[in-house]
Amino acid sequence: MTTQRTFSIIKPDATRRNLTGAINAKIETSGLRIIAQKRIQMTKAQAQEFYAVHAERPFYNDLVSFMTSGPVVVQVLEGDDAVAAYRSVMGATNPAEAEAGTIRKEFAENIEANSVHGSDSDENAAIEIAHFFSAEEIIG
Ligand code: CMP
Numbered sequence: 001m002t003t004q005r006t007f008s009i010i011k012p013d014a015t016r017r018n019l020t021g022a023i024n025a026k027i028e029t030s031g032l033r034i035i036a037q038k039r040i041q042m043t044k045a046q047a048q049e050f051y052a053v054h055a056e057r058p059f060y061n062d063l064v065s066f067m068t069s070g071p072v073v074v075q076v077l078e079g080d081d082a083v084a085a086y087r088s089v090m091g092a093t094n095p096a097e098a099e100a101g102t103i104r105k106e107f108a109e110n111i112e113a114n115s116v117h118g119s120d121s122d123e124n125a126a127i128e129i130a131h132f133f134s135a136e137e138i139i140g
Contacts, residue, residue, distance in 0.1 A: 004082040005035070006119045006139075007128035012070035013113035020073055026065065026103050027077060030089045036076035036138040042068050050131060057096060067114055074132045078140055081092070081123055086118040 010023050020039075027034060042050075047067040054060050077086055089104025095114060098105035108114040119125035129138070 003078060003080060004122060004125070005129060005140075006077050006082040006086045007117075008077050008119075009117040010073035010075070011113065011115055011117065012066060012068075014070060014107060014115040015071045015073060017107075019051050019107055019115070023103055023107065026061040026089055026106075027075075027086070030037060030085060031080075032077045032079040032082060032085060032089070033140075034076045035074055035075060035140045036133050038132075038137075039044070039071050039073045040132075044068050046131075053127045054092075061118055063112060070131050076133060076138050083119055083122055087120070090116050090118050 010020055014020065014023060024034060028103070044064060047064040048055075050061065050068070051063055054063065079085055089103060089106040091098030091108075093104070093114060094111045095104040095108035096111075098108070103116050104114050108116075119128050
């Protein structure tokens with residue numbers, strides 16, 4: 001196992017329902033460390049760029065509207081195999097398919113308002129972290 005970093009977003013459906021602490025408890029209980037964190041209001045341009053890979057998908061415009069509908073908490077997580085570890089803590093994208101005990105099973109409203117985002121690869125983690133954090137803001 002290697003120590004890795006991954007990027008996380010606590011999405012507007014979760015901040016709206018005051019679930020930041022409950023989600024962070026699940027992250028920390030899993031052994032991942034929150035080594036950078038800030039609450040921001042994403043701009044439309046930031047959301048469009050962040051999700052550019054989905055630009056041709058039918059849900060893209062709704063996703064950008066949702067991600068800018070309220071505050072989000074962006075985070076850097078560190079731990080053993082952090083990318084895979086966080087994906088297992090989050091559960092499946094669609095909460096209806098997520099395993100019991102995962103963040104999305106317990107908290108997500110639907111496939112769009114699914115409470116959290118996590119990077120899908122080491123390479124994307126580095127790109128996503130650099131979107132929102134400078135090196136000085138990450139205290140490992
Ligand atoms: P996330 O892991 O942030 O990556 C893309 C996001 O698009 C996803 O979580 C959901 O919030 C949203 N989304 C909305 N509809 C779909 C869908 N049909 N399939 C996958 N993702 C979707």
